[in-house]
Amino acid sequence: MSETRILSAQEDDMKAAVREAAALLAKGEIVALPTETVYGLGADAFNADAVAKVFAAKERPAFDPLIVHISSFKELAEVAVVPEDIAATVKSLAGAFWPGPLTIVLPKTDKVPDLVTSGLPTVAVRQSANLIFRNVGKELGRPIAAPSANRFGRISPTSASAVLKELEGRIPLVIDGGACREGLESTIITIENRGGEQKPLIRVLRAGPVTKEELQKFGKVVIEKKSVTERPDAPGQLESHYAPRTPLLMFDKPEDFRPEPGKKYGLLSYRGDPKAGYMDLHEWETVEELSPGSGKLMEAAVRLFHVMRVLDEEGLDAIVAEPVSETGLGVAIMDRLRRASAK
Ligand code: TXA
Ligand code: MG
Numbered sequence: 565m566s567e568t569r570i571l572s573a574q575e576d577d578m579k580a581a582v583r584e585a586a587a588l589l590a591k592g593e594i595v596a597l598p599t600e601t602v603y604g605l606g607a608d609a610f611n612a613d614a615v616a617k618v619f620a621a622k623e624r625p626a627f628d629p630l631i632v633h634i635s636s637f638k639e640l641a642e643v644a645v646v647p648e649d650i651a652a653t654v655k656s657l658a659g660a661f662w663p664g665p666l667t668i669v670l671p672k673t674d675k676v677p678d679l680v681t682s683g684l685p686t687v688a689v690r691q692s693a694n695l696i697f698r699n700v701g702k703e704l705g706r707p708i709a710a711p712s713a714n715r716f717g718r719i720s721p722t723s724a725s726a727v728l729k730e731l732e733g734r735i736p737l738v739i740d741g742g743a744c745r746e747g748l749e750s751t752i753i754t755i756e757n758r759g760g761e762q763k764p765l766i767r768v769l770r771a772g773p774v775t776k777e778e779l780q781k782f783g784k785v786v787i788e789k790k791s792v793t794e795r796p797d798a799p800g801q802l803e804s805h806y807a808p809r810t811p812l813l814m815f816d817k818p819e820d821f822r823p824e825p826g827k828k829y830g831l832l833s834y835r836g837d838p839k840a841g842y843m844d845l846h847e848w849e850t851v852e853e854l855s856p857g858s859g860k861l862m863e864a865a866v867r868l869f870h871v872m873r874v875l876d877e878e879g880l881d882a883i884v885a886e887p888v889s890e891t892g893l894g895v896a897i898m899d900r901l902r903r904a905s906a907k
Contacts, residue, residue, distance in 0.1 A: 586703035598741030604710030635701030747866035808876035
């Protein structure tokens with residue numbers, strides 16, 4: 565592959581871009597597409613050769629399964645067999661969060677190639693809320709398998725230019741739909757019926773924009789903390805993931821930071837607030853704030869991967885990340901920061 569084209573899909577250009585993306589996918593090609601979470605690298609989910617191209621472009625190991633995106637609830641039956649004992653819960657969750665950033669792991673149908681699920685009997689499914697993505701799915705008439713459009717282990721792209729930095733020359737087309745609204749990858753869950761009068765058990769395999777608090781209405785929610793290294797349930801749970809090239813450091817308390825003389829450090833600050841204890845700790849080479857506006861977790865989530873990329877390009881010896889409070893979206897933000905800082 566040589567040239568990667570970039571096509572704008574904003575406003576007037578949307579129809580043409582959608583048509584072109586769907587035509588390439590129908591031919592078994594791969595295309596980077598915007599979603600509301602992060603940019604995805606899409607392929608026709610029923611075409612194993614096309615899916616193989618996704619793994620190759622990302623240098624993704626074959627044991628890491630992909631998420632399948634449907635464009636209507638009706639399409640769910642083509643990719644997943646919903647067990648009867650959780651059907652009502654799946655329906656209510658879909659009603660509440662689809663289209664949107666919630667991925668549900670369910671038993672797969674035979675139509676889904678083993679390559680998509682890395683040989684697992686289950687498939688991870690969601691319906692994206694991004695209008696461009698949804699229209700491409702509708703035009704294609706088939707579900708789209710799409711991991712985040714970054715090389716394996718790197719920061720997920722939240723803009724078309726970030727996709728180019730990751731995959732330029734490896735894919736034929738990027739559809740530019742502007743910046744992603746959520747900025748963090750979808751929440752991934754499994755659902756179990758515990759029998760009797762008990763509420764269903766919802767396990768969060770990857771924390772994301774749909775929070776524990778929001779899921780609690782639908783069952784008992786547990787956030788899986790185990791980090792797995794081989795054939796994991798969710799390799800997004802691999803300890804070192806979403807990582808910048810520059811080492812990212814996190815500390816239990818600010819005083820634990822011991823700068824080495826002559827080295828350049830940057831600070832990834834939540835709100836630029838000296839009270840957090842990091843701002844005045846050191847003569848930082850550079851400081852980037854996650855939420856320079858109203859100091860909200862939502863703004864921090866949207867900006868996290870972008871700011872990580874900016875700091876990564878500053879030629880620093882290390883980046884120090886301030887923690888955020890672990891409530892609501894803060895759980896997903898801290899999850900990504902910890903994984904980026906894992907060695
Ligand atoms: O927001 C998102 O989810 C984005 C956009 C493009 O939709 N996609 C994304 O895909 O983050 P990816 O491939 O970067 O992460 C998908 C995660 C992986 O950690 C994978 O292990 C997990 O989903 N996964 C896929 N199939 C699974 C399955 N059958 N059981 C458990 N985990 C699964
Ligand atoms: Mg990913």
